[in-house]
Amino acid sequence: MEFNINIENNKYLDPKVVGIGILENNNQILLVKRGIEPGYGKWSMPSGFINRFEKVENAIERELFEECGITVKASWISGVYSENESPIILLVWDLELISGVPKPLDETLEVGFFDLDNLPDLAFDHDKKIIDDWKDKKFSV
Numbered sequence: 001m002e003f004n005i006n007i008e009n010n011k012y013l014d015p016k017v018v019g020i021g022i023l024e025n026n027n028q029i030l031l032v033k034r035g036i037e038p039g040y041g042k043w044s045m046p047s048g049f050i051n052r053f054e055k056v057e058n059a060i061e062r063e064l065f066e067e068c069g070i071t072v073k074a075s076w077i078s079g080v081y082s083e084n085e086s087p088i089i090l091l092v093w094d095l096e097l098i099s100g101v102p103k104p105l106d107e108t109l110e111v112g113f114f115d116l117d118n119l120p121d122l123a124f125d126h127d128k129k130i131i132d133d134w135k136d137k138k139f140s141v
Contacts, residue, residue, distance in 0.1 A: 015087045019060035020047040022134050023072060023095040028113035029131065030102055031120065032067055035109045039123030043114075045130070050091070060093050067108050070100035078134040081126055092130055094138060 022045055023030040031043045048063035050056055057074035064072045074093040081090040102111040114120060116135060122128060 033110040042123035044123040068102040071098040
């Protein structure tokens, strides 16, 4: 049995909201090598779905703890991203490290800080734009 989703007939289905955190230290940002699909084995910023009745900032802070074992504080929103024909809305926050040393946990294969001018191959097409937009806000005078 084939199941086709017609976007026009399903226009009232709720989107999925994803929180993304960008943690910078000495002109490097924290990336995780994804241990789950989509993007398994590729690098991206720590991220995850925001649960119903969960404050966005709390969700991003939770995701960083779950993926990297660190405590962070969501500082300011860097951007909101969506695309036609995608059910995903991305909310990107700048983060401040509170405590801990990043390490790979259940959903990550590796973690590391990467120079902003020498990033690895990123998992998603939107990752580079998100990082560039964040850099423009973070380092603009």
